[in-house]
Amino acid sequence: MNKGEQTRLRIVKEAAALLNRHGYQGLAYSDLMAATGLEKGGIYRHFAGKEALATEAFEYAWKRAVEHRQHDLQSIEDSVDRLKQFVSNFVNRRPGVPGGCPLLNTAVDADDGNPELRKHAERALRCWLMALTRLIRRGQRRGEIQSQVDPPKLARLLVSTLEGALMISRLERKPIALLEGENIVRLA
């Protein structure tokens, strides 16, 4: 990576942390300048504008979150154990970018405005649901998951329960809702 690319990545990283905590409206030039030590011109030399920077920042934060949730999954053979590990990763592994789940944050932040950011969040959700659906179908092919289970429906239920429990846990500042969600999903 050359120096320009390094600077660019540093801006995206700092923007991701600001966006994930404070939303699009709260992604302020002044904070970004303070965090990166760059002037406004130095930041926008690398990006077409705030919206372009925000979508890259979201994609960066989402990529980090996916890495955390996928951690060690491929090394697990049984599909049910893989699903359980995915849930455990969601519950127990701190995400790479502070401020909670980038998908939940951006979904709520962008659903009444910012169509560009909303489009990215919607695609992130679609990819996540598709990956879980594929994993459930794999389990059915291998005889590890019952064939009457509806894969997209189970995927949607997993994501609903986990994201809702994360919202409660963050508001309560206690992990109990997430830990209970983990148990219920394990028993399902």
Next chain:
Amino acid sequence: MNKGEQTRLRIVKEAAALLNRHGYQGLAYSDLMAATGLEKGGIYRHFAGKEALATEAFEYAWKRAVEHRQHDLQSIEDSVDRLKQFVSNFVNRRPGVPGGCPLLNTAVDADDGNPELRKHAERALRCWLMALTRLIRRGQRRGEIQSQVDPPKLARLLVSTLEGALMISRLERKPIALLEGENIVRLA
């Protein structure tokens, strides 16, 4: 209600709609002035500042949401039917203030800043969980809900699943996640 009180209520209503769609940072004086037809001074004659207005706006939106979710509940005798009606209200009744669930929106918006608004959201969640817990305990006393069910845990699971499904439905712009959530909760 005298004229001053009417004006005050009109400001809170408009602020609730803006806050619920665009968050605290997106609650702009200019939009509020356009929506109410008042000058900035005319707005802030009624409130100590933006934070005070935002907390009142949140409480207003939350009260409307609770009314929608509680709709007709008291007329239902059986506790399980009452829980099912609550879920159906959540899924099918449009909330009074546009922009989705005020609790989900404010939880995500305020969890990394705005401690005052966060405190109100945390209390709203606590009251909601307590009301559901009481309803489940009532069902247990009356022999309508099995005694081995853990009331606060079931309450937390209901809220997690519904709020997570609402996030997905709003992002997908399709009600499927909510309708599936409703079915699963009905079967539980």
